[in-house]
Amino acid sequence: MLVKKLFTLVFIRKEDQILLGFKKRGFGMNKWNGFGGKVEPNETILEAAARELKEECCLTVKPGDLKNIAHLEFTFEGEPTLMDVRVFSTSIFEGTPKETEEMRPKWFRHEDVPFEDMWLDDKLWFPYMLQGKKFFGHFHYEGFDKILNYKIEELDSM
Numbered sequence: 001m002l003v004k005k006l007f008t009l010v011f012i013r014k015e016d017q018i019l020l021g022f023k024k025r026g027f028g029m030n031k032w033n034g035f036g037g038k039v040e041p042n043e044t045i046l047e048a049a050a051r052e053l054k055e056e057c058c059l060t061v062k063p064g065d066l067k068n069i070a071h072l073e074f075t076f077e078g079e080p081t082l083m084d085v086r087v088f089s090t091s092i093f094e095g096t097p098k099e100t101e102e103m104r105p106k107w108f109r110h111e112d113v114p115f116e117d118m119w120l121d122d123k124l125w126f127p128y129m130l131q132g133k134k135f136f137g138h139f140h141y142e143g144f145d146k147i148l149n150y151k152i153e154e155l156d157s158m
């Protein structure tokens with residue numbers, strides 16, 4: 001039976017750019033990604049998203065300004081884990097992105113998003129996000145470098 005683990009993933013937008021962070025250690029190391037991580041028992045998902053963003057690139061957002069734009073699930077052949085990733089986005093933030101021990105932040109134009117240095121699934125669902133759509137995606141991996149199958153469904157509301 002699958003063990004579900006809840007994660008947040010935050011994308012900060014500014015005009016025609018999106019903020020990504022280069023992960024310097026831990027899970028997803030050496031990949032560009034959004035900001036986020038685990039949800040602690042004593043916090044809401046929105047509070048966790050705002051906390052991780054601050055910890056990882058020193059930006060401050062109000063939890064209430066985070067819009068839930070996607071729900072992603074990741075499963076892995078032969079593994080009992082289901083990663084339940086709640087994706088949030090906002091263009092309302094305070095501060096300037098700063099490098100931390102965890103992440104090196106950088107603004108990217110949409111056409112310059114470095115998919116070759118990101119999780120394989122990102123190039124499949126980023127277009128939905130960049131076009132302002134809401135969606136559900138499930139990606140079934142074999143290891144971390146092969147997607148056996150996936151589905152993406154647009155949603156009218158989250």
Ligand SMILES: CSc1nc2ncnc(N)c2[nH]1
Pocket residue numbers: 009028033034074083085119120121122
């Ligand atoms: C383990 S598979 C995976 N793909 C991902 N894409 C974007 N952000 C993540 N945290 C991701 N994890």
